[in-house]
Amino acid sequence: MKNLTKFLMLLTILAVFQNCTSDENQESSLDFPQDSPSNLNMHDADHATVQGFGPNSYWASYIVSQSVTNFLKGQHDNAASLFGMGNVPLYYAAGPGTFNALSFSGGYVVWGEELLQNANGYGNTAIAYVAAHEIAHQVQFRTSGIPSRNHVSATELEADGFGGYYIRKRYTSNWTTAAQGYNFAQTLAGPVNSSHGSAAQRRSAYRLGYLIAENGNYSNRNFDNVFFYYYDQYVLGGQLRSEIQKPEGVSFEAHQYISSFREELSKIASGEISEEEYVNLN
Numbered sequence: 001m002k003n004l005t006k007f008l009m010l011l012t013i014l015a016v017f018q019n020c021t022s023d024e025n026q027e028s029s030l031d032f033p034q035d036s037p038s039n040l041n042m043h044d045a046d047h048a049t050v051q052g053f054g055p056n057s058y059w060a061s062y063i064v065s066q067s068v069t070n071f072l073k074g075q076h077d078n079a080a081s082l083f084g085m086g087n088v089p090l091y092y093a094a095g096p097g098t099f100n101a102l103s104f105s106g107g108y109v110v111w112g113e114e115l116l117q118n119a120n121g122y123g124n125t126a127i128a129y130v131a132a133h134e135i136a137h138q139v140q141f142r143t144s145g146i147p148s149r150n151h152v153s154a155t156e157l158e159a160d161g162f163g164g165y166y167i168r169k170r171y172t173s174n175w176t177t178a179a180q181g182y183n184f185a186q187t188l189a190g191p192v193n194s195s196h197g198s199a200a201q202r203r204s205a206y207r208l209g210y211l212i213a214e215n216g217n218y219s220n221r222n223f224d225n226v227f228f229y230y231y232d233q234y235v236l237g238g239q240l241r242s243e244i245q246k247p248e249g250v251s252f253e254a255h256q257y258i259s260s261f262r263e264e265l266s267k268i269a270s271g272e273i274s275e276e277e278y279v280n281l282n
């Protein structure tokens with residue numbers, strides 16, 4: 001009997017101890033997804049640049065400065081809320097080899113210090129736009145059938161479109177401010193037909209997302225439909241037709257509005273409208 005009591009006491013102590021440790025483990029796994037940023041599995045990520053995080057990168061509770069990190073976190077949360085994503089964990093990787101922001105199929109986003117430093121040099125809109133772009137990848141990860149197209153740049157160009165939509169809805173209604181923020185993003189573009197699309201294609205996708213936001217509120221799935229409908233018309237459709245049908249889920253007014261920009265969008269995508277002219281559009 002005495003032995004049994006001792007045994008039970010020991011079990012209780014062990015149980016208490018174990019609870020403590022597992023709580024601690026849970027806490028640290030909330031702060032950091034894995035042992036080191038460079039060990040993140042790139043196959044599960046959609047990313048701004050081609051490389052993962054460097055071998056000497058490390059997890060941090062903030063990057064660049066507390067106030068810049070707070071701004072980033074605010075935009076990240078705001079975009080998650082606009083696109084109905086709820087809480088999307090955001091982690092920070094600091095140190096060398098962190099010129100990247102990655103969205104993971106596991107449901108979280110990691111921002112690198114070097115990328116944030118660089119974006120910050122272009123101003124707050126650049127940070128807001130990339131934050132929304134990464135959240136857009138969460139929309140794509142979490143919603144089957146988005147993107148609804150499978151051409152090589154569909155995923156990235158649509159994320160740019162969502163980015164433009166977010167900027168117009170939650171950040172600014174001044175196009176010049178919006179476009180200046182985008183200058184940073186296109187420094188991350190690849191050649192035509194690369195996964196990120198050319199800089200000119202990305203500019204047009206961003207502009208289209210912004211225009212769609214000016215005249216309606218869309219669910220993620222409707223945005224996907226509408227975005228590709230118009231994008232396909234002016235980019236992949238080749239020749240611009242004089243009139244296009246109104247797609248489902250778009251008001252007559254919005255259709256007329258977006259349609260009136262088809263030629264402009266086409267010229268942005270082809271590069272005929274230069275970067276400088278792009279910033280000065282109305």
Ligand SMILES: [Zn+2]
Nearest residue numbers: 046047156159
């Ligand atoms: Zn991306």
